[in-house]
Amino acid sequence: MRYFLSLSYDGSAFCGWQIQADAPSVQACLESTLSRLLNRPVAVTGAGRTDTGVHASAYVAHFDLEAPLPFQEADFLYKLNAMLPREVAVHSVSPVPDDLHARFSATRRDYTYFIHRQKDPFVRHYSWLCSYPELDFEAMNQACQYLLGTHDFSCFEKTGTDNKTSICTVVDAYWAPYLPSHVQVMGALDTASASPYWYFRISANRFLRNMVRATVGSLIEVGRGKQEPQWIARLIASGTRSDAGESVPGHALFLNKVSY
Numbered sequence: 264m265r266y267f268l269s270l271s272y273d274g275s276a277f278c279g280w281q282i283q284a285d286a287p288s289v290q291a292c293l294e295s296t297l298s299r300l301l302n303r304p305v306a307v308t309g310a311g312r313t314d315t316g317v318h319a320s321a322y323v324a325h326f327d328l329e330a331p332l333p334f335q336e337a338d339f340l341y342k343l344n345a346m347l348p349r350e351v352a353v354h355s356v357s358p359v360p361d362d363l364h365a366r367f368s369a370t371r372r373d374y375t376y377f378i379h380r381q382k383d384p385f386v387r388h389y390s391w392l393c394s395y396p397e398l399d400f401e402a403m404n405q406a407c408q409y410l411l412g413t414h415d416f417s418c419f420e421k422t423g424t425d426n427k428t429s430i431c432t433v434v435d436a437y438w439a440p441y442l443p444s445h446v447q448v449m450g451a452l453d454t455a456s457a458s459p460y461w462y463f464r465i466s467a468n469r470f471l472r473n474m475v476r477a478t479v480g481s482l483i484e485v486g487r488g489k490q491e492p493q494w495i496a497r498l499i500a501s502g503t504r505s506d507a508g509e510s511v512p513g514h515a516l517f518l519n520k521v522s523y
Contacts, residue, residue, distance in 0.1 A: 266332070267325050267359045268293075268307075273350040274318045275388065275514065280309050289313075289351060290324075296346045297326060301333070310365045310521045311372065312472065316513035318389065323521045325365040332356070363523070371434065373466045373520035374475045376511070380459035385445050390460070391515040398486035400438050400461065406485045406492035407436040409499065410465070410478065418502035419481070421473035431474070435466040438482075466520075473510055480508035 270293075278286035282294075290307055297305040310323045332339055336356055343353050362368075377390035380398070410433045417429035440458035463479055481498065484490045498507055 264329075264331055265325055265327050265359050265361050265363065267323060267357050267363070267365065268353055269355045270322050270324065270351060270353045271320045272318065272322065272352070274313060274316050276348075276350055278315045279317065280311070280313045280319075280322075289319075289322075292348065292351060293324065296343065300339075300343055300346060301328070303328075308365050310369050311470070311518075313518055314473065314476070314513050314516075317516045317518070318514075319518040321520050322518060323365050323369070323523075325359070325363070327361075331358075365521075368523055369521050371466055371468055371520075371522040372470060372518065373435075373464065373522075374470070375517045375519050376463040376475060376479050377515045377517075378461050378463075380461070383443075383459075386443055386460070389515060389517075391512050393483065393511075395483070395487050397488070398483070399488065400440075400486060402488075402492050403438050403482045403486045406482055406495045407438070409492070409496040410436045414499045416471055416474055416499065418498045418504060418507050419474045419477040420471040420504060421477075422504050424472050426471060429471055431467045431469050431471065433465065433467040435464065436478075438463050475516060476510040476513060477504070477507055479511045482508070483511070484508040 272289050274289070276287065277289050280289045282288050282291045290309060294305055294307045297307065305326050307324050307326045313319060334342065339356055340353060347353065377386070378393040379386055379390045380393060382392060413430060413432040415429050416431050420429055438461055441460050441462055442458065443460060463482070465475060465478065481495060485492055485494065
């Protein structure tokens with residue numbers, strides 16, 4: 264029987280989702296904990312890789328068992344979460360058809376990247392302090408339009424990867440302001456003028472390694488006035504990774520939705 268898990272994790276203490284020989288990963292942590300709970304070896308397959316330090320608020324994984332779970336769902340979740348480290352939380356478990364695959368059956372993935380424009384100790388672990396004097400978010404959103412559609416995104420892909428194809432279909436990409444909960448509740452900062460808190464949302468059928476972080480870094484170049492919005496179109500058409508902007512830090516990136 265195949266089971267889907269929905270979970271979230273703080274990636275700060277992990278080398279990413281995928282098992283690594285010499286570093287802690289979310290996959291290894293989950294497999295080890297499930298194996299101890301169920302008293303048998305359990306292999307877990309995830310919806311995709313996340314890089315070192317990257318978080319997930321709505322990740323999906325699957326595992327297979329020869330027989331039904333020996334616990335009711337509520338008991339299973341209670342026991343599993345009690346055994347998992349505080350950085351990982353499993354929200355649900357559900358039986359699915361054997362041919363439903365956490366990675367290959369996914370049709371869309373949504374990522375969110377957070378930045379703040381002035382120093383704030385309460386968001387520093389999950390948002391990037393982007394303190395350039397000026398950022399033109401209107402130009403950055405214009406540039407986002409060139410990301411939409413089906414393209415070869417190798418200009419934003421980490422070099423040396425072994426993907427069979429670099430073609431992805433991006434269905435949504437934009438920047439928007441927001442207010443963190445501590446500002447909303449306590450009014451800690453004066454945000455009457457332009458918001459110092461922004462996020463970038465991008466949705467696609469699949470993503471390449473480092474793609475979101477390289478895309479954000481390139482859009483920041485547009486926002487700083489170093490490049491015009493149409494530069495993104497030229498990058499996608501004929502650029503290489505060395506032509507694009509620098510990758511932004513991973514600690515501000517979240518995988519926030521996987522659709523099937």
